[in-house]
Amino acid sequence: GAVVSQHPSRVICKSGTSVKIECRSLDFQATTMFWYRQFPKQSLMLMATSNEGSKATYEQGVEKDKFLINHASLTLSTLTVTSAHPEDSSFYICSANRESTYEQYFGPGTRLTVT
Amino acid sequence: QKEVEQNSGPLSVPEGAIASLNCTYSDRGSQSFFWYRQYSGKSPELIMFIYSNGDKEDGRFTAQLNKASQYVSLLIRDSQPSDSATYLCAVNGRAGSQGNLIFGKGTKLSVKP
Numbered sequence: 715g716a717v718v719s720q721h722p723s724r725v726i727c728k729s730g731t732s733v734k735i736e737c738r739s740l741d742f743q744a745t746t747m748f749w750y751r752q753f754p755k756q757s758l759m760l761m762a763t764s765n766e767g768s769k770a771t772y773e774q775g776v777e778k779d780k781f782l783i784n785h786a787s788l789t790l791s792t793l794t795v796t797s798a799h800p801e802d803s804s805f806y807i808c809s810a811n812r813e814s815t816y817e818q819y820f821g822p823g824t825r826l827t828v829t
Numbered sequence: 830q831k832e833v834e835q836n837s838g839p840l841s842v843p844e845g846a847i848a849s850l851n852c853t854y855s856d857r858g859s860q861s862f863f864w865y866r867q868y869s870g871k872s873p874e875l876i877m878f879i880y881s882n883g884d885k886e887d888g889r890f891t892a893q894l895n896k897a898s899q900y901v902s903l904l905i906r907d908s909q910p911s912d913s914a915t916y917l918c919a920v921n922g923r924a925g926s927q928g929n930l931i932f933g934k935g936t937k938l939s940v941k942p
Contacts, residue, residue, distance in 0.1 A: 716875075748929070757934040758873070758917070807872045816861040816878075816921045818930055823872040 717741050718810050720821030727798055727828055734794045735824045737808030743788040744810035748818065749781070752805045764791045798828045833920050835933035843941050848905040850936050852918030855899070861921040862894055862901045863930065868914045877903060908940045 717740040727733050737747060747764045762783050764770045770783035782794040791810075795802055807823040832855040842848045850864075861880055865873035879885045879892040879901065891904040901920075905912055915935040922929035 758932050760929070763929060805870075805872075816930060817863070817875065818919070819875060820865075820872040 716812055716817070716819045718744075718808065718819045718821040720808055720824055722824060723822060724825045725827070727826070729799055729828055730797055732794055732796045733798055733826060734792055735806055735808070735826075737791045737793070737810070737821050739789045739810040739819075742810075743813050744791075745788060745813060746811040747785060747791040748809045748811075749783060749791075749793050750807045750809065752807060752823075754805075758807070761793075795826065798826070800828045802826065803828045833918055833931050833933040835916075835918050835936045837934060838937040839939050840936055841939045841941060842908050844908060844910060846908050846940075848908045848912065848938055848940065850903040850905075850916050850918075850938065852901045852903075852933055853899055854901070854918075854920045854931075856920065856931075857896075857899060859899075859920045862892070863919040864890075864892060864901075864903045865917040865919060865932075866914045867917060867935065873917055905938075908938075910940045910942050913938055913940050 719738045721736045749761045750758045752758050760773050761776045762770045762772045764783045764785040766785045766788050772778045785791040805823050805825050809818045809820040834853045864877040866876050867873040877890050877892040879894045882894050882896050885892045889906045893902045915937045917935045918933040919930040922931050
């Protein structure tokens with residue numbers, strides 16, 4: 715149990731375009747999902763906390779208009795990187811809380827390359 | 830600012846030895862403690878969690894928690910080269926933080942054949 719999927723696993727896009735990444739909890743309901751970014755050889759950086767049916771809470775320094783988060787159901791959250799630039803190239807990872815616990819389960823990640 | 834501290838390593842141990850990974854945290858009110866393993870280029874994987882003082886064993890892994898000292902550790906017995914990875918310690922965040930975890934920067938473990 716506690717499987718989180720993420721799609722796509724890898725995406726290459728041109729500068730100025732938008733990219734949507736999906737995160738799904740497959741065998742449990744996730745009232746809270748998280749979006750992280752990780753640059754090579756660096757630690758995880760929390761971008762935002764997403765709650766089903768409400769606006770996401772963004773960490774300081776993360777542009778909410780650039781990184782649009784939608785948590786439409788108890789099993790799906792999406793992150794859209796708008797007007798992507800090469801500096802947005804990174805490993806984006808979602809995670810989901812098993813309901814009523816602090817246990818966080820990570821998706822496999824999406825490697826974004828902006829050319 | 831609540832913090833979780835880990836030695837970045839690398840920690841190098843020979844195959845078959847016990848690897849000991851340590852973590853300290855600053856918030857005395859923390860209640861939930863987690864260890865994640867992250868292979869290079871992959872996402873973190875939850876391997877252990879512990880909520881009570883003492884030891885918790887799962888296969889070759891033992892998590893140890895000492896709330897008085899604000900210290901949590903992970904022991905890996907009979908270390909294998911496949912255990913080579915970065916190990917992340919995580920602690921529950923602020924009250925009302927909706928399940929948020931505070932992660933340490935990780936300790937890189939290298940198990941030499």
